[in-house]
Amino acid sequence: MNKDFWYELKHVCKQSGARYGILHTPHGDVETPMFMPVGTLATVKYLSPEDLYALETGVILSNTYHLWLRPGEDIVKEAGGLHNFMNYKGPMLTDSGGFQVFSLSDFRKITEEGVKIKNHRDGSPLFLSPEKSIEIQNKLGADIIMSFDECPPYPCTREYMENSVNRTIRWAKRGLAVHNNPKQALFGIIQGGDFEDIRKYCCEELTKLDFDGFSIGGTSVGEDKETMLRMLDYTLPYLPSDKPRYLMGVGSYDSILEGVLRGVDMFDCVLPTRIARHGALMTSEGRVNIRDKKYERDFSPLDKECDCYTCKNYTRAYLRHLYKCEEGLGKRLLSIHNIRFLINLTKEIRKAIQEDRFLDFKNEFFEKYGLNVKNPRGF
């Protein structure tokens, strides 16, 4: 058991079963459920660490594959680790590179030993294995690191999934065996697609091992909303309650609420920052595409109910202008807002759980935003 990292389950909502807890990390304690913005290349695009502190982000992500290529894990280590390198003092998490193997799948070849993959920038051959991924992550030095898994495509055959999950389990053991930084928590990743028995089997096998938490993988890969929820239903009941559960790659607000309802503690997603850069905002009035002409002379704040720096200081007309002119400040201000929207959502979620009214909160939220199965995201 890791002495620098542990999960403290503080309260289970009597109305819903959702969990409120505290994650203790070497870089501070954070409350869960929480949302973690993604900073692939040791930066949450367009935001400074000061922006992140103001947003109260807690944990932020970075990425093994991308930092491996640039600047290289040795340089990050030389700089004193990821925290020093990028000057972020809060807790950090690195993904293992497993997802890049999936998203760059045009160039990959998966074997028992690991994955042959082509450098997406220059085509040069690369090889990533469970050992290599953990070795890189040990050098990067994030508080929480991920096991190297295979993220299978959806849909895929039962045979493919069985082979893949067994390999992911073997890879998990290999990663665990070489992990040598006691300050870093290591999470196992549950796969199995929407095969209930395979998900369950994966949970049973991985929870036998000495992981500090468990991630739910294989979601947000093109499946529909109902399927994703089914995957959660096939996974969460088989995970131990004394360890954190992390739903990887999920960040639309309806999915966060559904995840929390099922017992998820941690979420990460590029969605708020990516769509912000593309001019789409999550607001108390639903989705706003700031580029739209109707905002040309709208001198009101982006979201009247929001307390973020952007909403307190700038108008929709100005944000639209920045977007149209492709100014970096626009991307920054819009990213600030979207992240704050999700941070505020998780704050309200935690409060509702502690007050044993999370189910009401979730239902009210869905009603307010007109969310349903057909229109799940609503923005």
Add this chain to the structure above:
RNA sequence: GGAGGGGUAGCGAAGUGGCCAAACGCAGAUGACUGUAAAUCAUUUCCCAUCGGGUUCGGCAGUUCAAAUCUGUCCCCCUCCA
């Protein structure tokens, strides 16, 4: 006054008898984006309409089955020479 070049959709710019409502770029409008190859991608922009139809390529008049493309003429712009 003389010689030459040019006027194409919001802008720039292809096209020089039928495959042209007219490439392409920009600009505009709209949508998408879920462990970030993402300042990306998709749709759309003469008019009306579901199919489909109606008006266009400086103006006018011609030639032709057929013209943005050929002829005449007029208007405007640019360069050079006087």
